[in-house]
Amino acid sequence: MLCKRCVLPENKPDIVLNAEGICNICLDFQKNNAAEPRPAALESEVIKILNKYKGKGKYDCLVMCSGGKDSTSSLYYMKKRYKMNPLVFTFDHGFENEEALENIKNAVNILGVDWLYYRSDSMKKIFTHILKSRTKAPICHLCAIWYLGLTLETARQQNTPLIVAGWTKGQSLGKADSGLEYRAMSGATGDFVKHYLRKIPEYKDFPVSIGEALKRSRGRIKAEIISPHWFLEYDPAGAKSILEKELNWKAQKLSYPKGSTNCLMNFVNVYLSMKNYGYSHYHIEMSKLIRLGELSRQEALRMLEIDFDRGFVGDIIKGLNCGLPAD
Numbered sequence: 336m337l338c339k340r341c342v343l344p345e346n347k348p349d350i351v352l353n354a355e356g357i358c359n360i361c362l363d364f365q366k367n368n369a370a371e372p373r374p375a376a377l378e379s380e381v382i383k384i385l386n387k388y389k390g391k392g393k394y395d396c397l398v399m400c401s402g403g404k405d406s407t408s409s410l411y412y413m414k415k416r417y418k419m420n421p422l423v424f425t426f427d428h429g430f431e432n433e434e435a436l437e438n439i440k441n442a443v444n445i446l447g448v449d450w451l452y453y454r455s456d457s458m459k460k461i462f463t464h465i466l467k468s469r470t471k472a473p474i475c476h477l478c479a480i481w482y483l484g485l486t487l488e489t490a491r492q493q494n495t496p497l498i499v500a501g502w503t504k505g506q507s508l509g510k511a512d513s514g515l516e517y518r519a520m521s522g523a524t525g526d527f528v529k530h531y532l533r534k535i536p537e538y539k540d541f542p543v544s545i546g547e548a549l550k551r552s553r554g555r556i557k558a559e560i561i562s563p564h565w566f567l568e569y570d571p572a573g574a575k576s577i578l579e580k581e582l583n584w585k586a587q588k589l590s591y592p593k594g595s596t597n598c599l600m601n602f603v604n605v606y607l608s609m610k611n612y613g614y615s616h617y618h619i620e621m622s623k624l625i626r627l628g629e630l631s632r633q634e635a636l637r638m639l640e641i642d643f644d645r646g647f648v649g650d651i652i653k654g655l656n657c658g659l660p661a662d
């Protein structure tokens with residue numbers, strides 16, 4: 336049973352539904368918001384931040400771009416709307432899909448911006464360890480810790496202290512994995528890193544969380560990480576039509592959540608999260624958007640419908656020499 340207001344299922348003790356079927360996260364939000372309504376983020380705020388960095392180095396900002404709708408529109412806004420000179424950064428752990436890479440190629444060619452494409456097999460071994468150990472640590476958590484460290488290091492090397500992401504308001508950084516609704520997954524990630532991964536010499540320094548990855552990099556680079564979507568109205572349909580028209584952008588044929596673009600391991604992550612928790616991090620992110628009034632519950636439920644199966648997921652991980660846990 337899902338919360339009647341958002342799309343979180345009960346997961347005791349962190350997520351609990353009351354007699355009316357409303358979860359504690361929604362009730363907390365209602366209480367805090369009534370006491371202190373949050374001011375709307377204004378576009379003038381993002382412009383103020385961008386102006387701090389404009390013209391200071393070879394590039395004004397490093398834009399993380401995966402070829403998906405949100406990150407490609409971030410890039411589009413930086414170049415066209417805010418007249419920034421961005422360096423585009425893409426990381427590929429070997430499971431990036433061709434359609435997404437094609438989108439990035441089109442965007443950088445049409446916009447005439449520099450592009451840094453980083454392809455590494457280093458995450459592949461970690462994916463195998465996740466599958467073999469049967470940990471409940473979400474694949475995407477481990478990957479986020481890795482790519483954030485990588486992006487910060489790239490920003491340092493390029494002397495570009497402003498990092499621009501394509502995260503929506505449902506995906507704020509730092510605080511994102513500290514809420515009650517994240518606790519079970521973050522706990523599993525921390526345990527896996529501490530008690531399994533770090534026992535392997537090459538991963539002995541792997542951060543236990545995104546927070547730790549950020550804290551560590553702070554001594555090396557003072558980077559600011561923002562997403563223009565935090566300051567703008569959420570309009571995925573509008574963004575999509577601009578990208579299709581101006582950047583020859585194409586939606587992925589099969590995606591999860593519907594209408595998104597993600598790497599292939601994302602399907603594996605969702606499959607295992609549903610099995611381990613009954614929800615994925617998308618349920619958490621969309622629930623946040625629903626509470627903020629940026630997404631309807633009905634639309635979230637439609638996007639969260641699963642239309643891929645175990646066989647499809649098994650094919651993705653064929654090369655990892657490790658199967659899925661039994662049903």
Ligand SMILES: [Zn+2]
Pocket residue numbers: 338339340341342343357358359360361362622
């Ligand atoms: Zn709820």
